[in-house]
Amino acid sequence: MTDPAIDRSSSIRTPTAGPAPSINGPRVFGVRPGKPVLQRIPVTGKSPIEISVEGLPDGIKYDPSNRTLAGRAPNVEGSFPITVTAINDAGSTSVVIDMKVGELLALTPPMGWNNYNAFRLRISDQLIREQAEALVATGLADHGYVFMNIDDGWQGTRNADGVMQGNARFPDMKALGEHIHALGLKFGIYSSPGPRTCGLFEGSLNHERLDAETYASWGVDYVKYDWCTYEGIAATLAGEKFAELLPTHANRIRQIISERIPLIEDRTRPRPAAQAAQIKQLTEELDAILAALPADQRQAIERELLIRPYRLFGEALRNLDRDIVYSLCQYGMGNPGEWAPSVGGHLWRTTRDITPQWPAIRSIIDRQAGLERHAGPGRWNDPDMLEVGNGNLTPDEMHMQMTAWSMLAAPLLIGTNLTKMDALTLSVLTNVEVIAINQDPLGRQATIAHKQGDIHFWTRPLADGATAVAVFNRGDQPAEVVLRLSDLRIPAPASVRDVWRHVDLGSLSDISVIVGPHGAELYKVLPVDARNDRDPQR
Numbered sequence: 001m002t003d004p005a006i007d008r009s010s011s012i013r014t015p016t017a018g019p020a021p022s023i024n025g026p027r028v029f030g031v032r033p034g035k036p037v038l039q040r041i042p043v044t045g046k047s048p049i050e051i052s053v054e055g056l057p058d059g060i061k062y063d064p065s066n067r068t069l070a071g072r073a074p075n076v077e078g079s080f081p082i083t084v085t086a087i088n089d090a091g092s093t094s095v096v097i098d099m100k101v102g103e104l105l106a107l108t109p110p111m112g113w114n115n116y117n118a119f120r121l122r123i124s125d126q127l128i129r130e131q132a133e134a135l136v137a138t139g140l141a142d143h144g145y146v147f148m149n150i151d152d153g154w155q156g157t158r159n160a161d162g163v164m165q166g167n168a169r170f171p172d173m174k175a176l177g178e179h180i181h182a183l184g185l186k187f188g189i190y191s192s193p194g195p196r197t198c199g200l201f202e203g204s205l206n207h208e209r210l211d212a213e214t215y216a217s218w219g220v221d222y223v224k225y226d227w228c229t230y231e232g233i234a235a236t237l238a239g240e241k242f243a244e245l246l247p248t249h250a251n252r253i254r255q256i257i258s259e260r261i262p263l264i265e266d267r268t269r270p271r272p273a274a275q276a277a278q279i280k281q282l283t284e285e286l287d288a289i290l291a292a293l294p295a296d297q298r299q300a301i302e303r304e305l306l307i308r309p310y311r312l313f314g315e316a317l318r319n320l321d322r323d324i325v326y327s328l329c330q331y332g333m334g335n336p337g338e339w340a341p342s343v344g345g346h347l348w349r350t351t352r353d354i355t356p357q358w359p360a361i362r363s364i365i366d367r368q369a370g371l372e373r374h375a376g377p378g379r380w381n382d383p384d385m386l387e388v389g390n391g392n393l394t395p396d397e398m399h400m401q402m403t404a405w406s407m408l409a410a411p412l413l414i415g416t417n418l419t420k421m422d423a424l425t426l427s428v429l430t431n432v433e434v435i436a437i438n439q440d441p442l443g444r445q446a447t448i449a450h451k452q453g454d455i456h457f458w459t460r461p462l463a464d465g466a467t468a469v470a471v472f473n474r475g476d477q478p479a480e481v482v483l484r485l486s487d488l489r490i491p492a493p494a495s496v497r498d499v500w501r502h503v504d505l506g507s508l509s510d511i512s513v514i515v516g517p518h519g520a521e522l523y524k525v526l527p528v529d530a531r532n533d534r535d536p537q538r
Contacts, residue, residue, distance in 0.1 A: 008422060008423070008424040009424065011395035011396075012423060012427045013399065013427070013500040014430065014431040014500065014501075015501065015502050017044055017045070018045075018090070019045060019046035019088070019090035020045055020046075020088070020090040020091035020093070021043055021044070021045035021046075021049050021086035021088050021090070021092065021093050022043065022044050023041065023043050023084055023086055023093055023094075024044060024143050024435065025040070025111075025144035025146075025435075026107070026144065026441070027095065027096070027098065027439075027441055028097065028099075028100060028377075028441045029097070029100070029107055029108070030100045030101075030102060030106065030107040030377075030378065031073040031099065031100075031323055032101070032102070032103060032105070032323050033074065033076060033077060033102075034072060034073060034074070035072065035321065035323045036071075036321075036322060037060055037069055037070060037071055037072060037073050037099075038181060038184075038221070039068060039099075040066070040067055040068050040141060040142075040146050040185070041053070041062075041067045041068070041069065041097075042067070042141065042142040042143055042144045042146075043067060043086045044143065045086065045088050046090050047088070049087070049088045050086070050087045051064065051084065051085070051087075052084075053085075054083045054085075055082045055083050056080075056082060057073075057080050057099075058074070059071045059072045060073070063184075066182060066184030067184050068184045069082070073101050074101055076101065077101050077102045078101055078102075079100050080100075080101065081098050081099075082096065082098070082099055083095075083096050083097075084097055098441075105346055106325050106377075106378055106379075106380065107377040108377070108439040108440075108443065109380050109410055109438060110147055110222065110325055110411045110412075111144045111147065111411070111412045111435075111438075112145050112147025112148060112185075112186070112222075112412075112413055113135055113147065113149065113413060113418065114149040114151055114188070114385055114413045114414070114415060115128070115149070115150060115151050116151035116415065117354075117385050117386075117387060117415025118390065118415055118417045120153075121152060121153035121199050123150065123151075123169065124169040125166075125169060125170050125171065125172070125176055128148065128150055128180075129176070129179055130419060131417075131418050132179070132180050132183055132185055133183065134418035134419045135185060136183050136184070136185070138421065139426075139430060140414070140418070140426075140429060140430065141183070141184060141185060143429070143432065143435060144435055144439065145412070146184070147185070147186045147188050147221070147325075147413070148187060148188060149190070149222055149224065149413065150188060150190060151190045151224065152198055152199040152226070153167075153199050154166055154169070154173070154201075155167060155201035155202045156202070157202060158202065162207055163210065163214055164207070164210075164214055173189075173218045174218045176218075177218045177219035177220065178219065187218070188220070188221060188222030188223070188325075189220050189224070190223070190224045190225075190226065191211060191225055191226070192204060192205075192225065192227070192228045192230065193208070193230040193233075193309030193310070193312070193313060194227070194228055194229030194230035194231070194233060194309075195229055195233075196229040197226060197228055197229070198228040198229075200229075203229060203230075204225075204313065205233070208309075209316045211316075212316035212317050212319075212320060212324075213320065216324070220322075220324060221322075221323070221324060221325065222324060222325040222327065223313075223317065223324055223325070223326055224327040225313055225326070225328060225329060226329040226330075227331065227333075229265060230309050231265060232264075233309075234305040234308075234309075235257050235264075236257060236261070237305050239253050239256075239257035240254075242290060242293070242298075245293060246289065246290075249289045249292075253286065253289060256285060257286070259282055260279060263279050263282075303334050303339075307334070307343060310328050310330070310340070310343045310345065311342075311343040311344075313326075314326060314343040314344030317344060318344055325347075326344050326345050326347075327346065327348070327349075327382065327411075328343075328345045328347070328348040328349065329349045330349060331351060332350040332367070337350075337371055337374025337375075337379075338374070340379070341378070341379045345379070346378060346380065347379070347380040347381070347382040347411055348382055349383075349384060350364075350367060350368060350381050350383055351363075351364045351384060354383070354385060354387055356390035356392070356393050357391060357392075357393075358394075358397050358518050361387065361397065361404075362474060362518075364383045364384065365383070365404050367383070368383055368445075371445070372444070372445035372446070372447050375409050375444070376443045377443040380409060380410065380411060381408065381409075381410065382410060383405065383408065383410050385415040386402070386405065386412060386413060386414050386415050386416075387401060387416075388402055388414070388425055389414075389415075389416030389421055389422070389428075389429075390415060390416050394516075394517075394518065395424055395516075396473075396516035396518050397518045398424070398425070399428060399500065399519060399520055400518055400519055400520040402429070402434060403434070403470050403500075403520035403522050404470070404520065406435070406437045406468075406522070407437065407458050407460050407468060407470045408446055409440075409443055409445045409446075409460075410438070412435070412438055431499075431500060433499045433500075433502055434522060437460070437462065437468045437499065437522070437524070440460075440462045440463050441463050442461060442462060442463040444461050444462075445460070446458040446459060446468070447459065447460075449488045449489070450488055452481075454473060454475035455471065455474075455475075455515070456471075457469065457470070457487070458470040458472070459488055462524070465526065466524050466525060466526040467488075467490055467524075467525045467526075468522065468524055469488060469522070469524075470520055470521070470522050471483055471513065471515055471521045471522075472515075472519075472520045473516065473518065473519050474518065475517060475518075476517050476518070478515065478516050478517060479514070479515050479517075480513075481512070481513050481514070482510055483510065483513065484510050485508070485509055485510070485525065486509070490525055490527065491529075492508070492527075493508055493509045493528050494507065494508065494525045494526060495526045495528060496511060496523055496524075496525050497524045497525075498522075499522040499523060500522055
């Protein structure tokens, strides 16, 4: 965890917000017909702020106590434009937020917090309540961070009816959910399709429908479903399929898999060399036997077994009288972007777990190339949580990750201790113009437009006709960079805005900038002949 006592204020880029009200967060959200609605209106500015809402459909009201739209969605599909106005003694502002009633949820990438990066399994009801209250008190909730996601470690045992209970540190999950909702936040939870979770707590195997119904009764709004111990189940099922197809090798196939499962499920880190060597030997022998099968046949079997548990739980969620965002955590295996939406997934992990070190973040960024075709409203590639504020990340690396995740249209799930953030961490997480790019309703993921050695240029089209342009310095030294719009196929000259610093740079064809080591800069570019009076944050 970054030491909050260290003054890093000289590295802050985000300007101090003025007293005038600002309505932040997404300009569109999705609900299914007739389902419960709880949608925060994120507003910042000098208190007191008077908020008024017009155009609400029947069944939904504005609750000023926690700044939420609450009730039930209409039973018919369609778009319902809602006008929100915020007024204080420094000014006023209005925006239109589109409530889309249909089958798609998560029309912009989910924003919120998850305990795992900062606390691992060291969690409790009290800790979650403290973090939820900090999400509101720090102003993060009024920048759009609304999901309070409890990761692994809350589970206890099942009662006589098979219903999951919280453990001794989580005595009343329903009450915890109600507390989170009362703050104007959404309630997220964690499980696994296997018999155990990654932390070896109770999983959902053979209780999928019951668990989904239990979560709904607690008011859960988000479920992260983590592969972990299902790996052994899938391997056993695949082994039986392979044994049927190759009967002369059936016994050896079953034996190899039975020997391999406890080794691959052993969570010892780092893995002993002898164990790694044994896994390698067994895997190579199995691969040699399965070489007798057509490659596409083997791939089809393994892919179906990868998808099956997520489909099963997705069906259970789909049948609830509640909208629950479904997060698939299976580390990018089997190209999840190609199938996750078909099983009800709204976001899916694309890599292994992140850590707060530059090499890990760089590696994860590299793995996102080519995945942009899968991203869009209601479906998001998930490169894992934000490490901003954790470890020994430099200020440049913190700005780098926030820039990359915003350009990637990735979920923004904070992973730091909200009660111990320093000013730099908070500034990186609350830049309204950076967040607006992440939450752009067009939902297009950035692509690499140009490279110059360690300097990479990304572009992302935005809903208002502008282009978000990011410059990344992957090198270990500061770099003097000249960004030529012609290299990015952007008509020049163009109106250029420095997004991190909220400064209009004028009409330019080139941008000259010094980018720090492992750092990033972010611009919003609009061709001069396309300029209009749109809000520069959008």
